[in-house]
Amino acid sequence: MARSILSVQNLTKKFGGLVAVNGMTFDVGEHEVLGLIGPNGSGKTTMMNLISGALKPTSGSISLQGTRISDLPAQEINRKGVARTFQLVRLLPSLNVIENVIAGAVFGHRKRWGVEAENYAREMLERVGLQVAGDAPVSTLTYIDQKRLELARVLASDPKILLLDEWLAGLNPTELETGISLIRDLRNDGRTIILVEHVMDAIRSLCDRCVVMNSGTKIAEGTPAEVLADREVIRAYLGDDDA
Amino acid sequence: MTDKDWRNFGLAVVGLAIAACLPLSGNGYYLTIGVTIAMYVVLATSWALFSGPTHYISLATAAFYGLGTYVVALGIDDVPYIVLLVIALVVGAVSAALVGLATLRLSGVYFVIFTLGLAEMVRQVVTWVQSNWGGHQGNYVLTDITEEIIYWELLALAACVYLAGWLIGRSRLGFALKIIGNDEVVAAHSGINTARSKVLLFMVSGMVASLVGAILAPRWTYIEPSIAFSPMLSFQVVIMALLGGVKRLWGPLVGVIPFTLLWEAVSISFPNQTLLLMGVAFLLIVYTIPHGFVGLLETYSARFRERKG
Numbered sequence: 001m002a003r004s005i006l007s008v009q010n011l012t013k014k015f016g017g018l019v020a021v022n023g024m025t026f027d028v029g030e031h032e033v034l035g036l037i038g039p040n041g042s043g044k045t046t047m048m049n050l051i052s053g054a055l056k057p058t059s060g061s062i063s064l065q066g067t068r069i070s071d072l073p074a075q076e077i078n079r080k081g082v083a084r085t086f087q088l089v090r091l092l093p094s095l096n097v098i099e100n101v102i103a104g105a106v107f108g109h110r111k112r113w114g115v116e117a118e119n120y121a122r123e124m125l126e127r128v129g130l131q132v133a134g135d136a137p138v139s140t141l142t143y144i145d146q147k148r149l150e151l152a153r154v155l156a157s158d159p160k161i162l163l164l165d166e167w168l169a170g171l172n173p174t175e176l177e178t179g180i181s182l183i184r185d186l187r188n189d190g191r192t193i194i195l196v197e198h199v200m201d202a203i204r205s206l207c208d209r210c211v212v213m214n215s216g217t218k219i220a221e222g223t224p225a226e227v228l229a230d231r232e233v234i235r236a237y238l239g240d241d242d243a
Numbered sequence: 244m245t246d247k248d249w250r251n252f253g254l255a256v257v258g259l260a261i262a263a264c265l266p267l268s269g270n271g272y273y274l275t276i277g278v279t280i281a282m283y284v285v286l287a288t289s290w291a292l293f294s295g296p297t298h299y300i301s302l303a304t305a306a307f308y309g310l311g312t313y314v315v316a317l318g319i320d321d322v323p324y325i326v327l328l329v330i331a332l333v334v335g336a337v338s339a340a341l342v343g344l345a346t347l348r349l350s351g352v353y354f355v356i357f358t359l360g361l362a363e364m365v366r367q368v369v370t371w372v373q374s375n376w377g378g379h380q381g382n383y384v385l386t387d388i389t390e391e392i393i394y395w396e397l398l399a400l401a402a403c404v405y406l407a408g409w410l411i412g413r414s415r416l417g418f419a420l421k422i423i424g425n426d427e428v429v430a431a432h433s434g435i436n437t438a439r440s441k442v443l444l445f446m447v448s449g450m451v452a453s454l455v456g457a458i459l460a461p462r463w464t465y466i467e468p469s470i471a472f473s474p475m476l477s478f479q480v481v482i483m484a485l486l487g488g489v490k491r492l493w494g495p496l497v498g499v500i501p502f503t504l505l506w507e508a509v510s511i512s513f514p515n516q517t518l519l520l521m522g523v524a525f526l527l528i529v530y531t532i533p534h535g536f537v538g539l540l541e542t543y544s545a546r547f548r549e550r551k552g
Contacts (some may be wrong), residue, residue, distance in 0.1 A: 024257065052432060074431040084432055106415055107434035113415060147519035220291050 005030045005192055006051070006082075006161055006167045011060035011070075013216075014045055020046040022216035023060070028161070032182075033193045035207035035224065039237055044196045045087055045215040048165050052084045052192070074236035079111040081160035085167050087196075089146045090121060098134030100177045101152045108157025117156075124152040128182060140161070153183075162186065164195040168202050180205060200228070212236070259473060263398055266391040274390050278462070280503045281397035282455055286476075287484040287495035289404050289451035292411065293444040295489030296420040296483075299350075302477040303358035306365045307335045307449045309472035311456025313369060316466040318384035319487070325384065335453025342450075343442035350427075357473065366472035373468070381467035388461040396458045404451055408492045413468060420444055424524045432467050478521060479506075486528050490534025498537045 006028040013021040021043045028034045036044050049055040051062055053059040053074035062070040069077050083104070092100050101121035101173065105112045128148040132141065141149060147167060154162065168179045180202050187193060187206060197203055199225050203210060203224050210227045212220040220227045227233050250497075260365025262435045265277045286304055294301055311331040318327045373381075396403050411417040422430045430437050455470065463470060502524075510517055532539055 054428070054432070075436050076433040078432055086428075091428055092422055092427050092429060094425055095421065103418070103429070104433050106418060109434070111434075135371050153433070 002233035038213035083159035084163035104156035253422035306362035307452035308456035315460035331457035335450035339449025489535025
């Protein structure tokens with residue numbers, strides 16, 4: 001693993017009596033694509049919410065390049081260079097396509113404004129392969145184009161770390177191929193990416209390493225091939241009989 | 244600035260110049276209505292600056308307006324009027340900042356109820372303080388400020404509000420507010436300090452309302468809490484702004500003028516049923532034209548263009 005850029009130490013999140021994330025520890029290397037996988041309800045999205053600042057951890061810490069970020073509000077974490085997409089796409093319905101992307105560029109990690117922001121936003125639209133007019137309303141977009149638009153907004157702040165929460169979910173087979181190759185492009189650009197994903201093909205072809213969660217704890221870590229062959233992981237996904 | 248900006252700027256200047264000539268008509272009744280219209284234009288436009296993009300419905304207008312009125316009522320005998328206006332501005336801004344910090348974490352209906360309660364609370368506190376220590380309920384504001392001067396002051400303030408609204412609309416702050424109104428979670432995750440942006444804009448609308456109260460204080464000559472902190476004012480501002488439409492800077496203006504004229508007729512013909520009619524008007528507007536006159540206009544012009552194209 002390359003130099004660690006994000007480090008999660010002994011992180012725990014409790015919702016009342018429910019422990020959603022329990023003592024998680026892992027590192028993400030620079031330019032690495034890390035897959036965060038596990039069965040439904042294992043705490044992956046909670047983990048993403050803790051990293052992005054949507055939730056505050058109960059204990060433990062998250063550091064970005066050695067600086068603790070787990071006490072900061074979401075907007076500060078974003079300004080330090082962590083940007084995310086959401087499990088259910090979140091666009092800004094009253095803004096048009098280009099404004100949706102500019103929204104990501106103005107206040108975040110690298111701040112741009114005016115013509116510069118608009119040009120950069122157009123570049124990002126091109127980057128994600130979204131070929132619609134900038135002044136089109138977002139309600140006219142297809143599902144994959146909505147996902148592309150959200151990704152363009154997130155990329156517009158030029159983040160150090162990109163969090164993709166089930167970005168490939170709900171795409172049809174053709175779209176899925178397009179989606180995977182798009183993330184591969186981002187990976188080739190040298191971006192650091194953490195992705196929560198259920199699509200195994202995507203995990204195999206995109207991830208350098210995987211962290212596997214079950215019931216809030218880490219049960220395995222390693223290359224996709226290693227973790228997918230792990231007995232504990234198979235048991236978590238398929239139950240005792242198949243392990 | 245684009246050609247369109249220059250054209251709008253020109254229209255605004257001409258409109259303002261025509262409006263400024265109203266006192267020359269010499270008709271006292273027109274001038275009285277003119278003052279009322281100018282007052283609501285300023286209040287509704289500055290209300291919409293905050294509530295338009297964020298969708299936070301504030302019923303605190305009366306609280307800030309009343310504070311401004313009381314600054315003048317309490318200080319008029321000892322302090323120059325112009326200084327009182329500045330104090331009212333500061334009091335409005337500071338109290339809006341405090342209220343904003345305390346309440347803007349609330350969302351939806353909780354925020355609405357809190358702001359309504361706030362105006363009522365300030366009124367009760369002022370009443371209580373006055374009857375315990377002031378020895379009397381009301382104050383006299385006796386000045387030589389005429390209705391004409393009040394009218395021109397309000398017009399000047401309206402010009403400032405439009406200019407501020409135009410600048411905010413082009414600024415990062417205005418853009419941030421739009422994003423917040425769409426999705427506060429996305430706003431925070433895009434690096435926007437949502438609390439700060441909301442408080443700043445709430446302060447703008449709070450200080451304008453306070454200044455309007457201060458400007459109008461000489462009109463009443465006798466001021467007591469029930470006049471200064473009337474909750475009717477808050478509701479009327481909301482209704483007028485919604486009637487016009489809050490998506491455009493000039494939206495509230497097209498709501499205020501017809502509503503004030505209509506209201507004038509209503510209060511003359513049915514002086515005892517005004518509250519009831521106010522409620523009915525509110526329901527009608529929300530159900531039939533949720534996006535106001537501006538929304539209607541845009542829908543029709545879009546249809547017209549479609550038919551042409």
